[in-house]
Amino acid sequence: MILTVLGCSGTYPRPGGACNGFLIQEGETNLVxxxxxxxxxxxxxxxxxxxxxxxxxxxxxxxxFGDLYPLFYALRFFPGEPWGLQVLMPGGGLEEMGCILGADSREYVPRVFSETPIVKGNIYQVGDMKIIFHPTRHPVEGYSVRIEGKNWIVAYSSDTKPCPGLAEAADSADLFICEATFPVSYTKEASFGHMTSAQAAKAATDAGAKSLLLTHIWPTFDPRDILSEVNETYEGEAILAYEGLQLKLGGR
Ligand SMILES: [Zn+2]
Ligand SMILES: [Zn+2]
Structure with missing residues (x-):
């Protein structure tokens, strides 16, 4: 499996960067x-x-989800009409997305994308990958993700403050992609729905995650400070995400 970081900034992009997204390639299957x-x-x-x-x-x-818009238009006008791309998302997400589109575009949204509402406890299959969701604690409905391949496990926190679902999602994961939006000095500011470096380190430690990929750091902060704070307590390998970073897991 190859994981590529498509974007890793929290809230707004760094100069030349992008907000959160990851590509997982397992055999012929490409999952975003x-x-x-x-x-x-x-x-x-x-x-x-x-x-x-x-x-x-x-x-x-x-x-x-911001780049669903350019993807929508690319697929909407693709001559071969490869419509119906599966999007696993909180229920009603497509309708919410379509709200800012004109009426002529909006009617194409459910044809270009096929919404599969996320239900806690369900197991979803994409190619050979098994996907399981755990609710986050964030101002809107959201989910941490556990993805199990043939011989690898990747977890992704999404945006959340510390919560029990993180330990379940990242239990013994080979790689835990975890948000660390704030440095420790901003613990109070993080409490509305995000984690600090120290909280990300604790979540990874509690889950027994073998390695940690730090993401969603606000561009306001220096990622090197976040990494050094994580390394104060987390004993596995922790690295900073950056656009274009590729990691191989499970032998491919
Ligand atoms: Zn975010
Ligand atoms: Zn968010």
Missing amino acids: IDFGNGCMSNLLKQVEYTNLAGIVITHMHIDH
Whole structure:
């Protein structure tokens, strides 16, 4: 499996960067996890947009779904009409997305994308990958994601403050992609729905995650400070996400 970081900024992009998104390629299957603003440009460096098996949108915040709009228009006007791309998302997400489109475009949304509402406890299958969701604690409905391949496990926190679902999602994961939006000095500010570096380190430790990929750091902060704070307590390997970073798991 190859994981490519499409975007990793929290809330708004760094100069030249993009908001959250990840491409997972397992054999012939291409799965996107979150698709924030700026991700599509980076996706197209790796794979054709007509060659996606599915997209997961963990919650309806623009830094996690914003590039569904350019993808929608690309598919809407694609001559071969490869419509009906599966999008696993909170129920009603497509309707919410379509609200800002004109009426002529809006009617195409449910034809271009096929919404599969996320239900806690369900197991979803995309290619050979098994996907399981755990509710987050964030101002809107959202889910952490556990993805199990043939011989690898990846988890992704999405946006959340510390919650029990993180330990379940990331239990013994080979790689835990975890938000660390704030440094420790901003613990109070983080409490409305995000994590600090120390909280991300604790979540990874509690879950027994073997390695940690830090994402969703606000561009206001220096990622190196976040990483050094994580390394104070987390004993596994922790690295910073950046656009274009590729990691191989499970032998491929
Ligand atoms: Zn976010
Ligand atoms: Zn959010």
